[in-house]
Amino acid sequence: xxxxxQDARDIIRFLKNGxxxxxNSLVSRHQKAVFGICVGILKNEPLAQEVAQDVFLxxxxxxxxxxxxxxxxxxxxxxxxxxxxDIKRKKKRYLVHIDEKNHIRDESISIEHQxxxxxxxxxxxxxxxxLGDPDSSIFTLFYMENMxxxxxxxxxxxxxxxxKIKLMRGREKLKNKLKNLLNHF
Numbered sequence: 415x416x417x418x419x420q421d422a423r424d425i426i427r428f429l430k431n432g433x434x435x436x437x438n439s440l441v442s443r444h445q446k447a448v449f450g451i452c453v454g455i456l457k458n459e460p461l462a463q464e465v466a467q468d469v470f471l472x473x474x475x476x477x478x479x480x481x482x483x484x485x486x487x488x489x490x491x492x493x494x495x496x497x498x499x500d501i502k503r504k505k506k507r508y509l510v511h512i513d514e515k516n517h518i519r520d521e522s523i524s525i526e527h528q529x530x531x532x533x534x535x536x537x538x539x540x541x542x543x544x545l546g547d548p549d550s551s552i553f554t555l556f557y558m559e560n561m562x563x564x565x566x567x568x569x570x571x572x573x574x575x576x577x578k579i580k581l582m583r584g585r586e587k588l589k590n591k592l593k594n595l596l597n598h599f
Contacts, residue, residue: 491569
């Protein structure tokens, strides 16, 4: 059963019976993607967690308005994107960058090597954030959430060709930024 069919099944169970397990299932299946979008835009983990929670609450309040339950993921991600952009516009100041806590440590790697990998990862994440919106969100969804360009286009309200172009241009920008960074060492 695909994720979209699972979503449709859980949404129907939630709407008919108020089934808490269906609600929990939907949240656990999509919380990483929603949080990833929020933190990618806001660059502040505690604020992103708060916005992600608000997005889920709003989604369940408006669930009856969703015409096609199989499009829940795209609808939810679009809500997270819009909510994060709204918060960012209201703040109009730079927020603290994300501190990666999701990174799984490999105990077979030395501490020095692990620290080096974490620094490289942080540099790349910061460069992705410098791409701005919606480019950084597209990169997060494509590379970290493994969403297809079609799913991203539905979630962000862009055409699929626009998503592909933004990915291509973003890769080129990142490549140039990395080259410039390496030239400084």
